[in-house]
Amino acid sequence: MQGARSSAVRLLLLSCCVCAAAGYPFRTPLDLDVTPRVTVLNSGLQGCRRFQSSAASYSTMLLEADSERLFVGARGAVFALNASDISASSALTIEWEASPEQKRQCLLKGKDNKTECFNHIRFLQRFNSTHLYMCGTHAFRPLCAYINEEKFVMSSQPEEGRDKCPYGPMTGFTALIIDQQMYTASQYEFRSFPDIRRNSPSPTLKTEDAPTRWLNEANFVGSALVRESLGSSTGDDDKIYYFFTEKSQEQTTTYSHSRVARVARICKGDRGGRLTLQKRWTSFLKARLTCSLPEYDFHFNMLRSVFVMPGLTPQDTLFYGIFGLEWKNVKASAVCRFSLSEVQEAFQGPYMENQDSGSKWKEYTGKIPDPRPGTCITDALRARGINVSTSLPDDVLNFVRRHPLMSRQVQPSDRRPLLFRRTTDYTHMAVDMIQGLDGRTYHVLYMGTDEGWLHKAVEIEGQLHIIEELQLFEKPQPVNSLLLSAKQMSVYVGSPSGVVQLPLSSCHRYTSCYDCVFARDPHCAWNGTQCVDVMAQANRSTLIQDIQQGSRGCENTQHDVVVRSRSVRVGDDVLLQCELSSNLATPLWTLDGSELQGYGLNSGFRTGTDGLLIIEARQDQSGLYTCFAVENSINVAIVSFNVTIRLDLPPPSPVEPTKEPYRFYATLLAPTVHASSERPPPPAPLLPHSELLSPRNMEAIYLSLITIFGGLCVVLTVVLVYVGFCLRVGNRGKYSLRAAASAYPNSKRHHRNRKQHRNSSQMELKTISSHCNGNGICNGFSKQHNGNIQDGGFLQIVPGEAHSSPNKESPPPAPPLPPTPQHPSPECDFPSGLSATLPSVLRRMNGNSYVLLRQSESESTSPLCYSFSEELNRILEKRKHTQLLPRPDESSV
Structure with missing residues (x-):
């Protein structure tokens, strides 16, 4: 009860903070809420290709770069698409839907016949050089099958899949096939506990449930293989890392949350114990992932998605994660980045211990057995005659059974998020790596939202700059999956209604040098006449690009400014339009080269997002008005107006039309509900002076x-x-809320x-x-x-x-x-x-x-x-x- 009240109080305070921060001109001291520079609506997408069919829920994708094929798993079907153009008519299809009898059995279990009683493809990966392997929920009776890639047909009868695939379409799930061995993590059976398993071949292994449960209501979002054996000086083993959110087990003075984000690992060569931990992992360890703004007491505990970015060596591996708040009715997201070295340090640190078989886990301060529990087999252990996990001593395995949790938390790079968004729920992400013209390597992130938008961002000095936001669909729908192809220069997005293919960048969208440089897109540069894709240019010596500052290089380039003329009568109101394409730019107006100072009620000017309004024009306000877009401390002229305000212009006839544009404006009146029969008061006069x-x-x-x-x-x-x-x-009290209801006998009326x-x-x-x-x-x-x-x-x-x-x-x-x-x-x-x-x-x-x-x-x-x-x-x-x-x-x- 106390925890519920605490969460409710935090929610109320957060709502107050967000509402207060939205009240202009007050802003938070540290504004981390990044605004996308350019907004592109669905109708303005360029180079967009789409694939749709009678199937729904396109949630699983597998990209084969060599064969240029994109395999897509949906509800009741699997597709093989041309990766260079998914809209081409050469798509191949395998229909695999649950039988009517199986759907009827699903309904008898009380499941939803609109969402759950179908065959949702949850797993689709390569098994060997000739076959793929897929698994589906099959109306709450999971099945798996092999696919002949060349003919694109099921090469065998479906086999039992309840130990490899979850029952429901929304259950957290992740799986890998490594050297023809399948590693999965999910809640497999109808009422079972979450589990990490190696299914085939023998020996099969899983996590422990007693006396200490290793996973506590875990919801898995991703997994990755890191081949740490490559170039290892200690003869280390490869590791498989799992990322999930689970119910908290720690009770400390620094934080108290019901759910926390975790990273767990196992050794690829683990074979379980001989007597203790038989058919159980001997190398399972887990630690907490932290992504928070401690100065605001914002802790992003819900891990939604993870992307593993391989480095030049296994030690350079990076983990990008999308985190959300624990409160479901508050939209906010944070992106944090973790290094493999930080994760390894946490697994080398102190352990946690459950002292009284309850929920109070504290740091273990006793003696740690040798060899260190949870480690993989190395050259040092082989020299002692311990070549496999079945040779580990029982005291080490007993310690592993009771101490799966590490005390040290994994902190993100720079100890803070790369990005924070107040009004966005990111669902999936993918990261590309590209070298800029300055010789630096930049990470470009593509992030999908729950409403069908795609954000492209570049990491610059530990912060994300959102280059653009793209509206992928006319109707809001979540992004279910995301893949990148450097060979095809495309990003593929799966959604409930279909698959979308977009180019990694649309440089031709930027029409001037400043616009191209301000974008700070590592893919784009100015060649003197247009903004071009860097990867397609053989000679890059004359290209202009400034990712670090986003302001240099265009000083000597020509920039044409549109000049328009206006002639109006004295006393008329004139609107000079100037729309800015960048959300980060602010307008600046000059009159005959001098900046307009002040836009108060008595100044005769108003400025807004559409332009400048001259109110009751006077003759001394004639001149050349120029609108500048101010971005990154650079003033770029957008449009000029040569305005002439004259006395000798005759008033136009009411019948004869003129070419002078009409300005319409209306005074906003305060709403008042009149309960009496009196007429509402007349509206206030235009332009009140008060x-x-x-x-x-x-x-x-x-x-x-x-x-x-x-x-x-x-x-x-x-x-x-x-x-x-x-x-x-x-x-214990006598106060009853029911008494209030009894005071209204005619409650319906x-x-x-x-x-x-x-x-x-x-x-x-x-x-x-x-x-x-x-x-x-x-x-x-x-x-x-x-x-x-x-x-x-x-x-x-x-x-x-x-x-x-x-x-x-x-x-x-x-x-x-x-x-x-x-x-x-x-x-x-x-x-x-x-x-x-x-x-x-x-x-x-x-x-x-x-x-x-x-x-x-x-x-x-x-x-x-x-x-x-x-x-x-x-x-x-x-x-x-x-x-x-x-x-x-x-x-x-």
Whole structure:
């Protein structure tokens, strides 16, 4: 109970911290939440190939680089694809589905006939030079079979697989075939304990269950063979490392978590003991993997995926792991890297001991037998006549049985994560190694998410820089598997709906030298005219690349800037568009070469993610406006506008269309629910001038909001602890939660009234007095006059109709929406003669209360005239499907 309360308190505090950190402009002291530099939506993917079939859940992949074939295991089928182009029609298929009788038996066991009662291929690897070996769940009765690679058919009848494959499709599982011996780790049987086994050939070995259970509710995510015998001066044996998450056994003063990440190892030549540990591992040891931010008390205990990066020698092997938080309803991920030497030091350190056969494991301080328990057979042991594990003394094997856990924890490189993401759950990863033009070797990571995104990142000086994020699927779905091919220069992604093949890099996406260098992609460099793939270039002497700083090399290159002209009347509002392709860039505006200083309410300017807004333009604001993208301390000009503000421009006729783009903005009104029949108050005038909205007062408001929110968090924490205490002592007290329910005899009616009241607070977005006549001429948007709002085409946010009380009259309905013209004219105009071409992006602007709709260029016109409500609904519907996570700014409140 105490542990549950502790976890709940931590969850509440984490939520408070995340919400507070999101309140601009306050940020955490150490911002580890890395932002991807470029975002590419599904429609913008280049060089993408896909494979889909009637099967589902493509979760197992095997890449054969020599034969250029990609083998894919799915639900009820196995496929052989062309690795160079998986979408080619040359795919081969082996259908292997469970029989109707087996599915019926699965249903009788109480399993789900939509997910579990199928044959999910969980294992697919090469067995020898001519055959593959695969295993499937087969509707909760696992089977395995051999595949003739050349003919791609099953070469034998399926054999029993319950000791090699898990029963369910979601059970943690990892397996390797090494020298035609199969090593697996999973919870095999229906109600068995997790186990690490060598299945064939004889002798078969497994982990111990009594008197000390070596694995405690373990969930396996990966395994790897490290041939430590190569070049070993001690005659060491090869090792197999297993990575998993299990229930914690340690009880220390530094941490207390219900689950922890582990790494375990066994010796490949282990044959078990003669009498003690017979048919059991004699070399099994395990240690804890730590991936945490100790200064924030964030411990990422859930290991989700691991990738083993071989080095030039076995000692240079690196382990990359994806970790998550123990709280399931909080999305966060961390990437940590471990070296083999750190793992070996942990296995050479002190042991842990279970002193009272309970859950209290403490460091063992007694005498350690000789030879050291858990070690592999080496030249030193062979010299003593111990050539195999069956020759080990009984005191050594008894010690191994009772001391499988090591005391020393395995710390990550640099003692901290390479990457931390607050709003992302990574599922799988793969790592590529490439040499940059500076002669350094860089590790490039490809990480898939639970929503079907692929992040590409490069490690630079112990930190990850996310080069790009790619949306792989239109509908969110998790990445089930990930493979890289250096020969094909491709990354393969398996998902529930199919397999996706993408190039390792898309250098042609970067259109300028600065854009190419800012990306810091080791695959890409600038050749003077375009961004090219380094691996495809024979002469690299003239290429420009700067991975370390991401800023040098483009000083002497030519950079063309687009120049546009605008002529407007005095008093009009002008939006100068400037969209930045990089999420890491910030806009900078200059007027005639001088930087614009300040964007306050009285400055006449507003800046935002879409551009610069000139409000009620004056003649002295004419000049050359230039937008710069500031990234890595470099200013890169994006676009220039030659703006002329004149008095002699006549107001356009309401009937005759003009080419001047139309700017639409709406004041955001605070929502208010009116229970009475009175009409809601009129909207506030545009551009309110109030000292309350000055930057200093806004900062005070932000501080007040964060302080109040922090106080609420403290109060909720106290209440949570108090409720937990009441539940703990509930049997001794007289307070009963049931009494509260009895106080409401008409609880259903009360709930219905609450639901109606909740619905009454929903907001509606409407237009007021916006009209189009039969010829498609729109009338609306007039200025404020004498404090009253005349007929105008502006947005008003009005509360939904309240139904909280049947005795009160509901407020009068809003004015009707304008009728849609039956035959829209080629262009729709407003009284001012401005073009009513509506925008395609709805964005916030920094420092004011406007919602801006993007204007079109002066040379473009709207092909059709729609009523404003229809056009806005169409825009909002489109944006609902394509909107990414917003970046908070001052207008977020």
